[in-house]
Amino acid sequence: MNSSPAVTGERSPAGAASRFLQYTHLDKMYGYLPGMHAAQPAIFGLDPAEYQALREGFAAAARAGAQQLLTDTEAAARVDRWSAAGPSTVLVAGDSLTDDLQSWVEILRAALDLRSSGHTVQLVNHGLSAHTTAMIARSWPATLTVTKPDVVVCALGGNDVTRVGPDPRKTQVSPAESLANLAELRRIAQTLVSPHWIWVTPAPVDEVRAGAFPAFRFGQSSWANSDVQQLSEGIHALGGPVVDLTTVLGVPAAPELVGEDGVHPTLAGQIEIARAVLGPLAQDPGR
Template identity: 60%
Template sequence: MNTATGEMWLQHTHLDKLYGYLPGLADALPTIFGMSRAAYSETIERFAAQARAAAAELLADPAFATRVDGLPFQPGQTVLALGDSITDDLQSWAEILRHVLDLHRPGHGVRVVNAGLSAHTTAMVLRRWPATLTAARPDWIICALGGNDVTRVGPEPTKPQVSRSESTANLHELRRIAAHSTTASWIWMTPVPVREDRISEYAAFRYGQSTWRNDDILRLAEEIRGFADPVVDLTATFKVPADPLLQGADGVHPTIAGQSAILRALVTHLNAGAGTTDRHTEEA
C-alpha cells in the first residue's frame, strides 16, 4: 500500500471503532495502513488541523458564529453523530463541529462523539446500536445514515443493497431503541447526493462493481423527510447532481467544503429550534 492510498483509507476507516477490543490493535494500526508510527500520527494530526481550519473559516462568518451562539447544546451535554463514511471521515461535519464548539464555546464541555462507521448500512448499525447508546449516553443524536443502503452492486445492478422499506424500518427502529434507552433529542439528515459521472470513473468502485444513483437517494430522502423529528435535507444543500465543488473525486465522499456545507446546514437548522416536531429544509 502506498502512502497516498494509506492516507485515503485512514481518512475514512477507523478500525478501533470496530475492533478496539482486540489486544494490540492500537499498536498495529500504523502497519495496517502501510505507514510508520510517525507518519501515521502526522497524518491524523494533519487531518485534525484541516478540520480545525475549516471550523475557523466558518466562524469567520459573523452570521454563522451567531448561529453557533444559538445552538441548543447545553454545557456538559453529549452529541452523538451517527452515520457512515461521510461521518466517519477525519474531516467530517462531526469533526468540524467539534472544533467549532472548541473554538467558539470553550469551556462549555459539550462532547461530540463520532459514531460514523464506514461502509455500514442501517442494518449493520442497528446490530451495534444498544451498545453504542450505552457507551455514549447521548443528549443529542444526529443521524446521517442511508448512503450505503442505496449502494447497488454487480453488473447492471437491479436493486439497492437494502430496500427503501427496510431502510425506513431500520431507521425507525434506531429511533425507537434510542427513545427507550435515552431522553436524547433526535435530528435526521438525508443522504448526500452524488456525482454519478465521477463514480463511474473511480477505479475502486469499478473494481468492486459498486455504484450509487441519485434517484435512489432522492427516494430515501423523501421517506426521511416524512419522519416526525426535525430533518435537515442535504439534497437541498448539495443539489442534484451534487455541486462539483462539494462532492469529492470519487463522487460519493464530500470534499472538506462539502463537509463544511453539511455543518452549516445543520447549525442553521439547530439554531432555528431543533428538538421540536417541526421539519425544516435548510440550504447551506
C-alpha cells in the same frame, strides 16, 4: 460508502495510506481487541510518527474548515448558542461521510473549541465507513448505553442506496427496509435514553464521476440520485427535524462540493453540511 479520496478531494502526496486512513478507523469496530490502538500505524504501513503526522494533517484541515465556517457570522452565533446551552452529549451515527477525519462532525468539534475552549458539548463521532442501517443496528443498544446521548444526529442511508454488480437490479437495502431500520433505531434510542433526534438525509452524488472512479468500477458499486431522493423523501415522512443534503449539496452534487470519486464531499462540501446541521443543533440542543 468506502473509497480513498484525498484530504481535500484532490490527490494527496501522502499516497494510499493517507487516503485509507481518512475513512478507515478500526478502533471503532475492533477497539476491544488487545493492542488494536497500538497496532494501527503498522496496519496502514506507517511508523507511529508518520501515522500521527497524517492524523494531525486531517485535524488541521478540519480546523481550517471550522475557521472558514466561523467567518459566517450567523454560523458563529449558532455555535455560541449551542455551546451556551450547557452540558450535552451529541452522538452522530453515520457512514464514511461522517467517519471522515475531516468530516462535518470534526469541523463542528473544531468550531466549538475555537469559540469556547471551556465548552461542555461532547461530540461522539460514531460514523462507520461502508455501514448500512442494518449493520449499525446490531451494536446500537450498546452504543447508546455507553454514550447516553442527549442528542442523536442520524446520518445513515448512503450505503443502503448503493447498487452492486453488473446491471444492478436493486439497492443494497430496499427503501422500505431502510425506513423501517431508521424508525427502529429511533425507537430503541427513545426507549433507552430518550434523546432529541435529528435526521440527516443521504448525500446526492455525481453519477458520472462515481461511475468512472476506479475503486467503484472494480467493486461494481454505483449510486443513482433517484434512489437518494426517494429515501430522503421517506426520511422526511418519519417526522422530526431533517437536514436534507439534496438541498445542501444540490442534485447532482455541485462539482466543487464532491470529490473525485463523485460520492464523498470535499472539505468545501463538508463545511456546507456542517453549516446546515448547525441549524437544528443550535435551535434545540436537547435541553
